[in-house]
Amino acid sequence: MDAYDVVVIGAGFAGLVAARELALRGHAVVVLEARDRIGGRTWTDERWGRRLELGGTWVHWLQPHVWSEITRYGQRIEPSPSSQTVLWVADGAVHRGSPAEFDALITPAMDRLAQDSRTWFPLPYEPLHRSDLDRIDQLSVADYFAGLDLSRTEREVTTGVWAEHFNGPAAVSGLTQAMRWCAAASGDWQLLHQATASYRLTEGTAALASAIAADGGAEVRLGTRVTGVSHDTGGATVSTADGARFSARQVICTLPLNVLDSIDFQPALPAAKLAAGAERTASQGLKTWIRVRGEVAPFTAYAPDVHDLTWVRTECTVDGDSVLVAFGPRAADLAPDDAEGVTRALRTWRDDLEVFDVTGHDWMRDEFSRETWPMQRPGQLTRYLAALQEPHGPVRFAGSDVATGWAGFIDGAIESGLRASRAAHEVLRGPRG
Ligand SMILES: Cc1cc2nc3c(=O)[nH]c(=O)nc-3n(C[C@H](O)[C@H](O)[C@H](O)COP(=O)(O)OP(=O)(O)OC[C@H]3O[C@@H](n4cnc5c(N)ncnc54)[C@H](O)[C@@H]3O)c2cc1C
Known part of the structure; x- marks a missing residue:
């Protein structure tokens, strides 16, 4: 059995940062990653002869932890192209206007949401600061907008915007999660929109992930799927699908919630940790890249969540063709590489584009x-967040x-990787430092 101070499970951004921090403090660290690459839900891949982000993409200086990493490793960002035209679906018809005209439609609801977000989340980094959050946590964003004095068009359009933010239907999207995002942007929804979809890493998310992985000297084992974690007072044992076993004094588990039950924990995880994953996150959608013939004037399009795609935008060009990025709320209904289905969905707004x-x-x-x-469903913030952040013996969650x-x-x-690594380090160095 290989012995380490810390085993980190998963080489996404949380795991890589946690491993670097601990390795730089002199601990023996191994990262066990099931895939044959690092980066997790970020994945910069070569498609159509250029780099495309298949997962996480946009970053912003308003996001302190990723910005600190960008500074640390000398990464650069570039703007995604801005659109002069917006298309939106409301009252069963497609409308066309300027970004200002579209913003005017969503302003009444978004202003109210942003204002309420400051009331309910006065300290964005203390999301459970208010003890009466359960008063609003059962509401979905659809419930919330239905309760505001809005025109049908304003409600339909704003709910569609949030279905895109959640990558899932608005009826299962937790209001408090939407408010947390707004509060993190200091209650300014236009700034929130800028922070979430405007600036991408010039060299790709993979370059940032690689820079973090190369720093500190933590060992990374790819293609190593963890199947079990057991612990007692002496420490933890981590088992993998290929039969290897690793002993560790601390373990940092970074699995996405919906796959947390793929590891056999002994003793078993408390029910609250598994319940959130069993309920599933609100996000259940897709991101797809669409290459269309020829140069297309930059545009953004929105549709309510009954449509298979809720958001499309021109993003870049390749060999004289235009490349659009799009999101939809239900991957079960539309796979990201289903050319026929995606083409059909795109025709909601544009039947003049030839999909290549x-x-x-x-x-x-x-x-x-x-x-x-x-993204959390209604009720999941107050029911689960505190429990999910709790350690399980020597196992920490990020x-x-x-x-x-x-x-x-x-x-x-x-942020979560930093938090978990600090807690693990404090245990490893002991009370006398
Ligand atoms: C389509 C899409 C678009 C997104 N857009 C943005 C965006 O524009 N901006 C933004 O900031 N964020 C965006 N995100 C979110 C962002 O990418 C994620 O929140 C973040 O990358 C998650 O990092 P993580 O380390 O928490 O989890 P992950 O990246 O999921 O890392 C967990 C790791 O654990 C590994 N693993 C799983 N099971 C096992 C096992 N049994 N044994 C060993 N390893 C295992 C996984 O392979 C993975 O590498 C997007 C995500 C997606 C999917």
Whole structure:
């Protein structure tokens, strides 16, 4: 049995940051990663002769933890192209206007949400600060907008915007999660939109992940699927599918919630830790890349969540063709590489575009994620967040799913990795330091 101070399970951003921090403090660390690559739910891959992000993409200086990593490793960002035209579906028809005209439609609801977010989440990095959160935590974003004095169009359009943010239907999207995002952007929803989909890493998320992995000297074992973690007072034993066993004084588990039950924990995990995954996250959608013939003037399009795609935007060009990025709320209904289905969905707004190819990764069917970016359902914040962040003996939990601030983002993954590594280090160095 190989002996380490710390075994980190998973080489996404949470695991890589936790491993680096601990290795830099002199601990013997191994990262066990099931896939044959690092990066987890970020994946910069070569498609159509250029780099495409199949998972997490956009970052912002408003997100403190990812920005710190960008600074640390000298990474650069570049803007995604901005659109002069917005198309939206409301009252069963497609409308066309400027970004300002579209913003005017969503402003009444978004202003109210942003204002309420500051009331309910006065300290975004203490999401459970208010003890009466259960008063609103049972509501979905659809419930919330239905309760506001909005026109039918305003409600339909704003609910569609949030279905895109959640990568899932608005009826299962927790209001408090939406408010946490707004609060993290200091209650400014336009800033929130800028922070979530405007700036991408020039060299790709893979370059940032590689820089973190190369720092500190933690060992990373790819293609190593963890199947069991047991612990007693003497420490923990981590077993893998290939029959290897690792002993460790501390373990940091960064599995996405929806696959947490794929590891056999002994003693068993408390029910609350598994319940959130069993209920599934609200995110259940897809991200797809669409290559269309010729140069297309930049546009963004929105649709309510009854549509298979809720958001499309021109993102880049390749060999004279335009590349669009799109999101939909249900991967079960539309796979990201289903060219026919994606083409049909795109025709909601544009039947003049000739689709040349479609590509993407199905994170919902991926056995190592089974979710896209983690978004809570109604009630999950107050029921589960505190329990999910609790250690289980020497096992600590990190990952974007259990982040405190920008939960659901690369930033949240990094924040949680820092938190878990600090706690593990404190145990390892002992009371006398
Ligand atoms: C389509 C999509 C778009 C997104 N867009 C954005 C965006 O624009 N901006 C943004 O900030 N965020 C975005 N996100 C979210 C962001 O990518 C994630 O929140 C973040 O990368 C999660 O990091 P993590 O380390 O918490 O989890 P993960 O990256 O999922 O890492 C967990 C790791 O554990 C591994 N693993 C699983 N099971 C086992 C096992 N049994 N044994 C060993 N290893 C195992 C997995 O392979 C994985 O590498 C997006 C995500 C998706 C999927």
